[in-house]
Amino acid sequence: MVIKCKMNRDNIYNFASGQSTLPIEVIERAQAEMLSYGDTGMSVMELTPDSPEFKKILSSAEEALRRLMNISASYKVLFMPGGSSSQFSAVPMNLLSSHQCADYIVSGQISKKACAEAKKYGDIVIAASSGGASPPYSTLPDMKRADFRPDADYIHICYNNPVYGTKFNEIPDTGNIPLVADMTSCICSEPIDVTKFGLIYAGTEINIAPAGITVVIVRNDLVGNARKDTPSALDYRIASEGELEYDGCSIWSVYIAKLVLEWILSIGGLDEMKRRNEKKASLLYDYLDGQGQSYYTSPIDKKCRSMMNIAFYTGDGDLDRKFVKEAAEAGLINLGGHPSVGGMCASIYNSMPYEGVERLVKFMKEFQKSNPKIHG
Amino acid sequence: MVIKCKMNRDNIYNFASGQSTLPIEVIERAQAEMLSYGDTGMSVMELTPDSPEFKKILSSAEEALRRLMNISASYKVLFMPGGSSSQFSAVPMNLLSSHQCADYIVSGQISKKACAEAKKYGDIVIAASSGGASPPYSTLPDMKRADFRPDADYIHICYNNPVYGTKFNEIPDTGNIPLVADMTSCICSEPIDVTKFGLIYAGTEINIAPAGITVVIVRNDLVGNARKDTPSALDYRIASEGELEYDGCSIWSVYIAKLVLEWILSIGGLDEMKRRNEKKASLLYDYLDGQGQSYYTSPIDKKCRSMMNIAFYTGDGDLDRKFVKEAAEAGLINLGGHPSVGGMCASIYNSMPYEGVERLVKFMKEFQKSNPKIHG
Numbered sequence: 001m002v003i004k005c006k007m008n009r010d011n012i013y014n015f016a017s018g019q020s021t022l023p024i025e026v027i028e029r030a031q032a033e034m035l036s037y038g039d040t041g042m043s044v045m046e047l048t049p050d051s052p053e054f055k056k057i058l059s060s061a062e063e064a065l066r067r068l069m070n071i072s073a074s075y076k077v078l079f080m081p082g083g084s085s086s087q088f089s090a091v092p093m094n095l096l097s098s099h100q101c102a103d104y105i106v107s108g109q110i111s112k113k114a115c116a117e118a119k120k121y122g123d124i125v126i127a128a129s130s131g132g133a134s135p136p137y138s139t140l141p142d143m144k145r146a147d148f149r150p151d152a153d154y155i156h157i158c159y160n161n162p163v164y165g166t167k168f169n170e171i172p173d174t175g176n177i178p179l180v181a182d183m184t185s186c187i188c189s190e191p192i193d194v195t196k197f198g199l200i201y202a203g204t205e206i207n208i209a210p211a212g213i214t215v216v217i218v219r220n221d222l223v224g225n226a227r228k229d230t231p232s233a234l235d236y237r238i239a240s241e242g243e244l245e246y247d248g249c250s251i252w253s254v255y256i257a258k259l260v261l262e263w264i265l266s267i268g269g270l271d272e273m274k275r276r277n278e279k280k281a282s283l284l285y286d287y288l289d290g291q292g293q294s295y296y297t298s299p300i301d302k303k304c305r306s307m308m309n310i311a312f313y314t315g316d317g318d319l320d321r322k323f324v325k326e327a328a329e330a331g332l333i334n335l336g337g338h339p340s341v342g343g344m345c346a347s348i349y350n351s352m353p354y355e356g357v358e359r360l361v362k363f364m365k366e367f368q369k370s371n372p373k374i375h376g
Numbered sequence: 377m378v379i380k381c382k383m384n385r386d387n388i389y390n391f392a393s394g395q396s397t398l399p400i401e402v403i404e405r406a407q408a409e410m411l412s413y414g415d416t417g418m419s420v421m422e423l424t425p426d427s428p429e430f431k432k433i434l435s436s437a438e439e440a441l442r443r444l445m446n447i448s449a450s451y452k453v454l455f456m457p458g459g460s461s462s463q464f465s466a467v468p469m470n471l472l473s474s475h476q477c478a479d480y481i482v483s484g485q486i487s488k489k490a491c492a493e494a495k496k497y498g499d500i501v502i503a504a505s506s507g508g509a510s511p512p513y514s515t516l517p518d519m520k521r522a523d524f525r526p527d528a529d530y531i532h533i534c535y536n537n538p539v540y541g542t543k544f545n546e547i548p549d550t551g552n553i554p555l556v557a558d559m560t561s562c563i564c565s566e567p568i569d570v571t572k573f574g575l576i577y578a579g580t581e582i583n584i585a586p587a588g589i590t591v592v593i594v595r596n597d598l599v600g601n602a603r604k605d606t607p608s609a610l611d612y613r614i615a616s617e618g619e620l621e622y623d624g625c626s627i628w629s630v631y632i633a634k635l636v637l638e639w640i641l642s643i644g645g646l647d648e649m650k651r652r653n654e655k656k657a658s659l660l661y662d663y664l665d666g667q668g669q670s671y672y673t674s675p676i677d678k679k680c681r682s683m684m685n686i687a688f689y690t691g692d693g694d695l696d697r698k699f700v701k702e703a704a705e706a707g708l709i710n711l712g713g714h715p716s717v718g719g720m721c722a723s724i725y726n727s728m729p730y731e732g733v734e735r736l737v738k739f740m741k742e743f744q745k746s747n748p749k750i751h752g
Contacts, residue, residue, distance in 0.1 A: 012417040018424040019627075027419050028409060034407040041388040043403050045586035045632065048394040048710065052722065053467025072642065081458035081588070082609055083625070087456045089607030120605045121653070185478075210421035212588045231465030233458055249459070250588025250626045256421065 013356035016334035017162045017185070017309055020206045020349035026259040054251055061254050066260035068169045068270055071194050071217060078216040078239045079257070081249050084184045084203035087214055088117035090234040091156065091180055091199065096122040097225035099151040103127035107166060108137045109340065111158035114182065118156070119225070125149065130166075135341075139301035143172040154178045154198060160186035162206075163338040165311035165345060166304040171196050178222060186308050187215065188264060189350055190274035198222055199334035206308075207350045209257040263336040264350070273350055280348050280357045281307045287361050288312055295368040299343075313343030316373065320344060324365055332360055389732035393538045393561070393685055394711035396582045396725035402635040420631045430627055437630050438488040440637035443648055447570050447593060454592040454615045455633070457625050460560045460579035462724040463590055465574065465608040466491035467532065467556055472498040473601035475508055479503035483542060484513045485716065487534035490558060494532070497603070501525065506542075511717075513540040515677035519548040530554045530574060536562035538582075539714040541687035541721060547572050547725060555600060562684050563591065565726055566650035574598055582684075583726045585633040588626035640726070649726055656724050656733045657683040663737050664688055671744040673717075689719030692749065696720060708736055 014021050030044075037044045040053055047054040056319035062077045071077060080086065091114075096102060101123035107130050115284040127148055128141035147154055155174045159221045162185040171193075172179065178198025187202035194200065199218045216236065223236045232238050261341040266272055286307065288298040296312045298305075314320055320343050324336040337343040348357055384560055390397050406420075413420045413717065423430040447453060456462065467490075472478060477499035480491040484504050502543045503524055504517035524531055524611045531550045536543040538561040540746035547569075554574025563578035570576065575594045592612065599612045608614050640649055661681065664674040672688045674681075690696055694720050700712040713719040724733055 009412050009417050014418060016424040016427075019422060022419065022424050026389065027421070031410040034410070035386050035403060041385050042390060043398065045403070046390060046395060046397050048392040049587070050394060051392075051710075078436060081462065083457055086457065086609040089609065094605075117608055119618065121658060144709055210626065210628050211425070229605070231462065231469075231607065231610065233465065234438055250629060252586050252628050253588065253626060259429065326689040334427075 002092060008014050011331055012331040013355075013359060014333050014361070015346045015348065015352070017338070017345060017347040018205065019211060021351045022210075022256070022348070023260065023263050023351045024177075024347065025158065026256065026263055029259055030256060031070075036344055039242070042143070044120045045252055047251055049249075049251070049330035057251065057255050057258055059256035064258060065188075065217075067216065068196055068261060068264055069186060069192065069217070075194060075217050075219055076114060076223060076236070079170070079249055079254050080214050080216055080239055081212075081233065082214060083205070083211060084182060084201060084214050085113070085117075086234060087182070087201040087216065088114040089120070089275045090185045090216075091116040091154070091201070092121040093230040093234060093315060094226045094236050095154050095178070095180070095199070095222055097228070099123075101125070101149060101152055103152045103161065105129070105141055105143065105147045105158075105172070105194060106131060107140050107158050108161040108164050109338075110161065110163070110182065111156070114158065114320075119257065122153075133301075134142060135299050137161065137166065138299045140166050140168060140304045145173050145175045146173055148177060150177075152177050154180045156182075158182045158310055159262050160184075160306050162306070162347060163341055163345075165239055165300050165306045165309040167306040167308070169303060177209065178219065180187040184214075186306070188258045188261070188270060189308055204253055204257055209253045214255070215257075240306055242358075246356075276354070277307050277348070277350065280352065280354055281305075281310065283354070283357050283361060284310050284346060284348070287364065290359075292368070295373065296364065308349055309347045311341070311343060311345045313337070314373070317342060319371060319373070326367065327354040327363055330359075330363055332356075332363055335360075379482050382595075385387065387707055388707040389735060390709050391722045391728070391732075391736070392440045392506070392719060393714070393723040395587060395725045396723070398481065398586075398632070399636065399639050399716075399727050402632065402639055405635055406632060407579075417581065421628055425625075425627075432632050434625075437488065437634035437637060440634060440641055441556070441564075441591065441593075444564060444569055444637060444640055445568065445593070451570060451593050451595055452599060452616045453613070454594065454612065455625055455630050456590050456592055456615055457588075458590060458622050459581070459587060460577060460590050461489070462610060462684065463558070463592065464490040466592075466606075466612070467530070467577070468494040468497040468500070469606040469610060470602040470612050471530050471554070471556070471575070471598055472603070474529050475499075475702075477501070477525060477528055478530045478532060478576070479524050479528045480532045481517055481519065481534075481548070482507060483516050483534050484537040484540050484559065485714075487532070490532060490534065498529075503531070513537065513542065514675045516542050516544060516680045519694075521551045524550055526553075528553050530556045532556045532558075536682050536684055538682070538685045538723060539717055539721075540683040541676050543682040543684070545679060545681075554595065560590075560681070560719040564637070564646060564649065565653050565683065565684055567646040575637070580629055580633055584636055585629045588629035589633070590632075598666055624713070626677060630740055643663060652730070653683050653726065656728065656730055657681075657686065659730070659733050659737060660686050660710065660722060660724070663740065668737075668740060668744070670729045671749065672740065684725055685721055685723045687713060687719060687721045689713070690749070693718060695747060695749070702743065703736075703739055705737075706739055708732075708739055711736075
């Protein structure tokens with residue numbers, strides 16, 4: 001549920017899960033450069049794909065991501081047009097090259113959709129699902145290497161599940177089978193070991209830039225084996241050769257990505273980003289596990305807790321709705337959980353300042369005090 | 377060829393073919409609203425797909441396009457993620473539903489690529505090509521209804537060809553066979569009769585918004601027949617149902633589209649846009665056909681001339697390069713023709729002011745005077 005409120009930037013904190021806020025420094029820089037980028041006399045939006053400035057923005061964004069995530073030359077970094085759902089098809093179309101089969105771990109709605117889409121292109125099996133947990137998807141399957149088919153072309157996971165608030169805090173061991181991870185909702189929130197993955201993809205709308213493009217980090221040997229009927233716009237080989245990468249690639253999104261990634265580098269990279277994110281998440285989880293426990297419930301298995309999306313509820317649907325409404329009036333907006341789950345979900349992505357979480361915990365305390373539960 | 381120059385907005389005119397300039401009113405409005413859109417306290421870039429503001433931007437953009445182009449309820453208007461090349465695959469995947477065959481008119485590199493991509497999905501025939509003209513693609517094939525296969529599922533044309541400077545000033549008569557047109561480089565430049573087309577698609581980078589999304593105007597009966605293995609992100613039915621339309625759809629591009637389309641409405645719609653575009657194009661064509669004729673050549677068949685892209689050359693490659701370089705130094709940038717064609721090409725899209733073309737013609741006269749050709 002989204003509540004509208006009349007606010008200016010200075011007194012709201014946006015906890016939406018579907019599109020993250022952006023660092024204010026980035027928005028202000030984009031505003032200042034809007035009429036003329038560098039010394040071009042043109043807006044970034046007016047740069048042609050064959051201009052040196054456009055190419056420089058693209059290469060700077062790639063370079064910043066490579067530095068941040070420590071991505072070696074064994075991987076290509078692609079900025080592909082469209083959202084992560086395009087990759088639900090692109091992954092099987094490019095990667096089902098040897099045995100035409102792949103295993104999916106289903107940990108929520110997103111990975112379920114990815115799996116359903118992949119079934120159009122090959123023999124796809126759900127290796128495990130946490131849909132039967134109570135509440136559904138409140139934990140993640142514990143997978144051993146033997147749980148996967150040895151001839152699978154790849155194993156697919158959704159690394160962080162924003163609707164539920166879970167994250168693979170341990171990377172499943174898939175042996176020699178390439179592990180593919182949808183990292184849309186957690187990319188660049190902490191250091192990860194890229195070499196453990198065959199392919200990582202992430203819609204940029206969380207932690208990188210506004211929606212419009214998807215970052216694909218793919219091991220070189222997995223490029224060049226696409227099905228013959230793969231749309232060129234989804235073919236990693238074509239994207240990596242540059243010809244179609246630019247066609248329809250939102251230069252504005254890449255430009256904002258560049259500014260955001262350089263901002264992360266400037267504050268100390270992913271180590272510092274992780275420190276900040278852990279500090280924010282701990283503040284809220286510690287409250288939920290301590291003082292707030294008598295009033296709010298955190299439904300997620302502790303070993304799978306997400307650092308980005310923190311779900312909680314009061315146990316009373318009416319009270320939850322009142323919470324979301326009054327929080328919005330107090331400037332803490334978009335705290336409603338996904339309609340399929342209900343309750344509350346605080347998405348505290350990279351750009352959420354610590355003060356935002358402090359304000360939330362303060363509000364939670366006040367709400368608890370002024371809305372005592374009637375115990376029957 | 378792109379020449380870099382140190383300029384501010386006030387003294388340059390950008391004649392690039394791959395990404396149009398934007399109306400200054402639109403850029404200034406986007407700049408002013410950058411930190412807080414309306415009373416949301418958020419940047420447009422931070423709006424979530426399920427927020428009322430995001431949906432309002434999307435519906436306002438659609439409404440403005442429907443009003444401008446007089447699009448009836450018999451057509452859906454979709455803002456799909458990615459560039460027009462995504463539609464090279466989406467069109468055959470969605471439309472090759474009855475006889476699995478379609479006819480393509482090849483009028484340049486773009487339609488050639490569209491045709492090659494379609495061949496992945498069915499029995500595709502080049503009904504006609506102007507590649508054999510001299511110079512290649514300097515005219516357009518004259519097609520009669522009998523020139524098309526009667527069982528074709530659709531006929532595909534590229535309505536305006538920016539690399540060459542041609543346009544279908546007469547719409548080919550395809551009878552009952554749906555006509556599909558790539559209008560990327562001319563959409564909203566003049567009124568057109570949408571009912572003559574089964575499907576119109578246009579990457580937004582010309583006349584609508586920065587690259588990142590593609591507008592698809594598709595007759596209702598052509599939706600819902602996609603191949604089973606069509607990626608969901610390319611399926612018109614799924615896009616028209618809204619679920620995936622938002623996923624990865626660049627809200628920033630839709631927002632700029634809304635501002636640009638409303639700007640066209642505010643100046644008098646497509647009738648006024650056509651008047652302005654004709655006035656600009658006439659100034660340059662009249663010069664090329666008259667006073668400039670002894671020095672510059674306009675290679676395009678007069679009945680196929682584009683109002684958006686005007687190609688010309690001196691007949692001397694060195695002189696052409698000198699022209700492009702010195703024009704850029706004078707603030708008239710990106711006048712070089714496509715590398716495959718050479719010479720010059722002035723792209724004078726909707727946002728190019730009349731003064732820009734005046735400046736160009738003035739420069740052409742001066743260049744002619746100071747660079748006499750040596751007749752041997």
